[in-house]
Amino acid sequence: MCAHYKGTNADGNRAAKLAREREAQKKEFDRLKKSIEDENKGGLKAMDKSFTTHSTAVEDRFKASTVGLVTAEDFKKKRRLAEMAIANEKRIRERAMAKIRKKRKKERKRALSSLSFATEGEEGEDEEEEAPVRPVGPKKKKKTKKCPFVDTSFLPDKDREDEEIRLREELKREWKTNQERMK
Numbered sequence: 001m002c003a004h005y006k007g008t009n010a011d012g013n014r015a016a017k018l019a020r021e022r023e024a025q026k027k028e029f030d031r032l033k034k035s036i037e038d039e040n041k042g043g044l045k046a047m048d049k050s051f052t053t054h055s056t057a058v059e060d061r062f063k064a065s066t067v068g069l070v071t072a073e074d075f076k077k078k079r080r081l082a083e084m085a086i087a088n089e090k091r092i093r094e095r096a097m098a099k100i101r102k103k104r105k106k107e108r109k110r111a112l113s114s115l116s117f118a119t120e121g122e123e124g125e126d127e128e129e130e131a132p133v134r135p136v137g138p139k140k141k142k143k144t145k146k147c148p149f150v151d152t153s154f155l156p157d158k159d160r161e162d163e164e165i166r167l168r169e170e171l172k173r174e175w176k177t178n179q180e181r182m183k
Contacts (some may be wrong), residue, residue, distance in 0.1 A: 059085050 062082040
């Protein structure tokens with residue numbers, strides 16, 4: 001590696017020392033990489049240990065509700081109640097998730113519809129999955145809030161133009177009446 005080096009002996013020793021340190025760092029890195037790969041080797045199989053299944057939840061609830069000796073009828077009744085309670089909780093969770101999904105979908109659709117560059121294909125995908133959209137009445141014009149201290153007299157304004165047209169009509173009528181009086 002350093003056979004062609006043309007410096008002092010101390011510089012050559014320093015370069016060799018740095019090369020050995022880099023080699024040691026590389027080995028350490030490879031060792032850490034291999035240990036991380038070994039930890040993650042289980043993948044989804046190892047993940048199952050983190051969660052309880054539905055049947056385990058039913059069993060736990062059932063065990064908590066039964067203490068000591070019980071008759072077969074009580075056993076079946078409590079088992080059925082535990083299963084119904086778990087099923088009810090699951091149904092409630094699913095409804096809540098469905099509401100959240102529906103709300104997100106509406107927000108996404110609203111955001112897409114407000115974008116001017118959204119294509120028909122993008123909007124059509126969401127509309128097929130949802131219920132038909134009901135027709136909306138005339139939209140109310142939102143008045144934007146403006147700073148009252150800024151002079152906007154030079155900008156076009158429908159209210160100001162209407163007032164100007166009304167004033168012109170009034171002045172026309174007044175001028176005509178004055179002309180009639182003068183004759």
